[in-house]
Amino acid sequence: MGEVLSGTPADPATARAEAADLARACGGDDAAFNRLVQPLRRELHAHCYRMLGSTHDADDALQDALLRAWRGLGRFEGRSSLRTWLYTVATRACLDIVAAHGRRALPVDLGPSSDRAVLDGAPLTDIAWLGPCPDAGLTDNRGPVARYEQREAIELAFVAALQHLSGNQRAALLLFEVLGFSAAEIAAMMDTSATSVNSALARARRVVAERVPARTQQQTLRLIGDTRVRELVTRYATALECGDADGLVALLTEDVTWSMPPLPHWYRGIEAVTDFAVQVPMTRCPSWRHLVISANGQPAVAFYLGDGAGAHLAWSITVLTLRGERIAELTSFLGPDHFTPFALPLSLP
Known part of the structure; x- marks a missing residue:
């Protein structure tokens, strides 16, 4: 058989079980929906973290995305895998957060370094700071043309560089270089043209190349x-x-x-x-x-x-x-x- 709902090869029995769960989920069975999305939660959360630079924002984005997916499951027509559709929903949830809150920063983005210890420095609470991310249990469900390893794609230098891109540029780079979707697939996911996706990719690659060391x-x-x-x-x-x-x-x-x-x-x-x-x-x-x-x-x-x-x-x-x-x-x-x-x-x- 072809691609199963999660986007990975499987035997016919597994594909039939997932198809049955999809039919149940479309009929309102939340347990069936949870069985479908559970294998994808970790990688979807990692995608949201890369987009947003914060595990807390990633938690919110993933929760919002899964709620949107549950409510809109009746509109899933099966023309792509369920995995692709969930990445579409998750990416759009992240883009909404980027539009509302902007990018996250590190201290090096704010000004020059200090020559001596600053003993009376106070924290800046009005800055959206980049945060760390656990990497235990990362899976590798990339497509065949994905460039970055899953761990390379959550390294601090890479995630910090992404914060200097617009939301659409981040999404295009991550979906193409990390997850292996094609420009045509990304265009459909982001409701734009392949030409726009390729333009966003070119800009994103330049910025990342300037900010990320050659050796990961x-x-x-x-x-x-x-x-x-x-x-x-x-x-x-x-x-x-x-x-x-x-x-x-x-x-x-x-x-x-x-x-x-x-x-x-x-x-x-x-x-x-x-x-x-x-x-x-x-x-x-x-x-x-x-x-x-x-x-x-x-x-x-x-x-x-x-x-x-x-x-x-x-x-x-x-x-x-x-x-x-x-x-x-x-x-x-x-x-x-x-x-x-x-x-x-x-x-x-």
Whole structure:
């Protein structure tokens, strides 16, 4: 048989079961609808995150998209797979959010770096900040011409670059380069022409090429190897916990950057980054604990800050970008609200 409703090859029995569930769902059976969409939830959520740069916005977009799909299922005519139709609905839900709220930012987008530690900086709460994304369980249901691996397509540099595109350009690039839809399919999904899609793709590719390193983190991590990567991450977290400035410096590139949204200040260069590390986390914070995790397809650390009474409370998800066997970028997403999507505890004993 041809494509099943989810868009992946299947045996005839599976295809018949999905067709039966579709008929039941069109008749109002929400359990049948949930069975159809459950295998696609993770990849649809990842698509929404790439479009929006926030797991919380992605949650809202996916919920809205599935509600729209449920209410409009009677209009699904089967001319494409159900997967393609759900991507259409999800993309349009994301475009509505982009139109309403604009793009998300990192501190590097707002102004120049600081040469010295800023000790009295206040968070900017009126900025829509880029957020981290769990990458556990990512599936690969791309089409045959998709360019980016699923983990490459949630790396911080790539998602941050997408924020400099219009909504339509983001959608075109993701649907074509990440998910493998054709220009004609994307034109139908976005209710436009193939010429407009190709124009959006050309612009999007230029912007991404200017902002994303030629070597992805996935390529770097494969070269280093899992054991060595975990060793580097553990050494970084331990140096911070122990106040070991020399140990930290030994892990950094000369042009390393460190940013901490929602704080607007950020640091570039080993001297500025070391000054901040010594002045703030190593001096002004009573104690740290950490868990080594993964975020955005990259090594990351969940940091917990001591409260002075024995407990350690969720503080930041710090994503590391490596160049060779050194840390080239540190992006610390501050706030306990980032911990919930990772299924992390909000405190450690």
